Amino acid sequence: MGYSNKVLDHYENPRNAGSFAQDEEGVATGMVGAPACGDVMKLQIKVGKDGVIEDARFKTYGCGSAIASSSLVTEWVKGKTLDEALTIKNAQIAEELALPPVKIHCSVLAEDAIRAAVDDYRKKHGEAK
Amino acid sequence: MLKLPIYLDYSATTPVDPGVAQAMIPWLTERFGNPASRSHAFGWEADAAVEKARENVAALVGADPREIIWTSGATESDNLAIKGAAHFYKEKGRHVVTLKTEHKAVLDTVRELEREGFEATYLGVRENGLIDLDAFRAALRPDTSVVSVMLVNNEIGVIQPIEDIGAICREKGIIFHVDAAQATGKVEIDLAKLPVDLMSFSAHKTYGPKGIGALYVRRKPRVRLEAQMHGGGHERGLRSGTLPTHQIVGMGEAFRLARENMAAELPRIHALHDRLLAGLSSIEATYMNGDLTPGRHVPHNLNVSFAYVEGESLMMSIRDVAVSSGSACTSASLEPSYVLRALGRDDELAHSSIRFSLGRFTTAEEIDYAVDIIRRGVGKLRDLSPLWEMAQAGIDLSTVQWAAH
Numbered sequence: 001m002g003y004s005n006k007v008l009d010h011y012e013n014p015r016n017a018g019s020f021a022q023d024e025e026g027v028a029t030g031m032v033g034a035p036a037c038g039d040v041m042k043l044q045i046k047v048g049k050d051g052v053i054e055d056a057r058f059k060t061y062g063c064g065s066a067i068a069s070s071s072l073v074t075e076w077v078k079g080k081t082l083d084e085a086l087t088i089k090n091a092q093i094a095e096e097l098a099l100p101p102v103k104i105h106c107s108v109l110a111e112d113a114i115r116a117a118v119d120d121y122r123k124k125h126g127e128a129k
Numbered sequence: 130m131l132k133l134p135i136y137l138d139y140s141a142t143t144p145v146d147p148g149v150a151q152a153m154i155p156w157l158t159e160r161f162g163n164p165a166s167r168s169h170a171f172g173w174e175a176d177a178a179v180e181k182a183r184e185n186v187a188a189l190v191g192a193d194p195r196e197i198i199w200t201s202g203a204t205e206s207d208n209l210a211i212k213g214a215a216h217f218y219k220e221k222g223r224h225v226v227t228l229k230t231e232h233k234a235v236l237d238t239v240r241e242l243e244r245e246g247f248e249a250t251y252l253g254v255r256e257n258g259l260i261d262l263d264a265f266r267a268a269l270r271p272d273t274s275v276v277s278v279m280l281v282n283n284e285i286g287v288i289q290p291i292e293d294i295g296a297i298c299r300e301k302g303i304i305f306h307v308d309a310a311q312a313t314g315k316v317e318i319d320l321a322k323l324p325v326d327l328m329s330f331s332a333h334k335t336y337g338p339k340g341i342g343a344l345y346v347r348r349k350p351r352v353r354l355e356a357q358m359h360g361g362g363h364e365r366g367l368r369s370g371t372l373p374t375h376q377i378v379g380m381g382e383a384f385r386l387a388r389e390n391m392a393a394e395l396p397r398i399h400a401l402h403d404r405l406l407a408g409l410s411s412i413e414a415t416y417m418n419g420d421l422t423p424g425r426h427v428p429h430n431l432n433v434s435f436a437y438v439e440g441e442s443l444m445m446s447i448r449d450v451a452v453s454s455g456s457a458c459t460s461a462s463l464e465p466s467y468v469l470r471a472l473g474r475d476d477e478l479a480h481s482s483i484r485f486s487l488g489r490f491t492t493a494e495e496i497d498y499a500v501d502i503i504r505r506g507v508g509k510l511r512d513l514s515p516l517w518e519m520a521q522a523g524i525d526l527s528t529v530q531w532a533a534h
Contacts, residue, residue, distance in 0.1 A: 034531035
C-alpha cells in the first residue's frame with residue numbers, strides 16, 4: 001500500500017503526541033473507536049480562559065493513516081475556539097493527507113475525536129451544547 | 130553484509146532457486162516443442178522433460194508419477210479436486226466438510242458448491258489452530274462426499290493431523306482432499322502410506338516458478354474427478370491445455386531440490402525460528418498464535434500478536450523487513466484475519482498480528498536485525514497507543530465501553 005508523503009511525515013514525526021493529566025485545568029478528552037475495529041484515538045485539548053484551544057495531545061492505536069489523521073488534527077485545533085474546531089471536517093483531513101478511499105474512515109474518526117473532546121469540555125464546564 | 134530490505138514473507142511466495150531458473154531457460158528458447166506433439170523430436174524431448182519433472186514431483190511426496198496432474202497452481206488444484214470430486218460423486222451425497230481456517234482457494238470453492246446446491250460444514254478449530262477430531266467425526270453425515278483439510282496452515286503454520294482425518298474418511302468412504310501448498314519441503318509427505326485421495330501442490334511456495342502446480346489423484350483405490358477445464362484432453366482428460374514445459378521443468382527441479390535439501394534445511398530453519406521466537410518473546414505483551422509444539426507446527430512460520438499495537442502501523446515502522454499482517458488494514462475488507470478469529474483470538478489481537486515466514490535464504494543476521502527493528506517499532510507505537518497507556522494504568526480494556534464505529 002502506498003502512503004502519501006504527508007502521512008509518512010506525520011507517522012515518522014508525530015505532532016503533539018502524548019497526554020495531559022486528566023485533572024489539569026482546562027483539559028478535556030475525547031476517546032473514539034474500538035480496539036476490535038483496529039483503531040482507537042484519544043484527543044485531548046487544553047482550553048484557555050478565553051475559550052481558545054491553547055494546546056492539544058493525541059494517542060492513537062491504529063494504522064499509519066489513523067495516526068497521521070490524529071496528529072494533523074492536533075495541529076489544526078490549536079488557536080481555534082471550540083466552535084471553530086467543530087468546523088473541521090473529515091473531507092479536509094482526507095484531502096490534506098491524500099488518504100485513499102479505504103482510509104477515509106481514519107479521517108472520520110479524527111473528526112469524531114474533535115467532537116468528543118469538545119463535548120467533554122462542555123460537559124465538564126456545564127455549557128449547553 | 131546485511132542487504133535491505135529483508136524478506137521474511139516466504140509463505141507468500143519464495144524466490145525461484147537459481148538452479149531452478151537455470152534449468153527452465155532452455156525450455157523457453159531452443160527446446161520449445163509442444164509436449165503433445167507426437168510426430169517429431171521437438172515434441173518428444175519436451176514430453177520427456179515433462180515426465181522427468183512428474184517423477185521428481187511424485188518422488189517428493191511418495192506418489193506414483195501417474196498420479197500427478199499438472200495445473201496452474203494450488204488454487205486450480207483445489208478447484209479441480211473439490212469441485213471435480215463433489216460433482217463426480219454427487220449421487221453418493223451432496224455434503225462437503227472443511228475447516229474455517231482453510232485457504233480462500235478452498236473456502237471459496239466450497240462456497241461455489243453451496244451456490245450449486247451442495248451443503249457445507251465449515252468446522253471451527255481449537256485454540257491452538259488444530260482440528261478437533263471428535264467434532265470432525267460428529268460433523269460427518271451419511272451424505273458427506275468430500276472432506277478438505279489443509280496440511281500446513283498458511284497463516285499460523287500449524288500441521289493438521291491428516292493421517293487421523295484420512296483414516297476417519299476411509300472408514301466412511303469419503304473422498305479426502307488435502308491442500309499441501311505450504312507443506313512441500315517443510316514436512317515429510319508419504320502418499321504411499323497416507324490415507325489421502327487428492328492433494329494440491331504449488332511450485333512457487335517451494336522455490337519454483339509461479340503459475341504452475343499439481344494435483345495428486347490417487348490410483349489405488351481409484352479416485353474419479355469431473356474435469357473443470359475442457360479441451361484437447363491433456364492430463365488424461367482431467368485438465369486440458371498445452372503443458373508449459375518450462376514451468377513444469379521448474380517445478381520438477383524445485384521439488385527435486387526440496388527432497389535433496391530437506392534434511393539439512395529443516396534444522397537450520399528450526400534454529401532461526403527459535404532465535405526469532407526468543408527475540409520476540411523478550412518484548413513485553415506478545416502472544417504467539419497457533420500451536421508451537423514441534424510436530425504440530427512448521428518452523429518456517431511464526432505468527433505473533435503485539436498487543437496494543439496495530440499490525441499495519443507496525444509494518445510501516447519496519448519497512449525494511451517484509452512481513453504480512455492479519456490486520457484488517459492490510460486488506461480492503463476491514464475484517465481482521467479470519468484464521469486468527471477462528472482460534473478465538475479477540476479482534477484486537479488479530480489486528481495486532483504479524484506473520485513472519487522464514488526460508489532457504491534467511492540468515493541469523495537478518496533475524497537479529499528484524500528483532501531489533503521490531504522491538505523499536507513496538508516501543509515507538511506503544512508510546513503512541515492509548516490502549517497501552519490504559520493497560521499500564523491497570524485498566525482492563527475488556528471492561529471499557531467503546532464507542533464502536
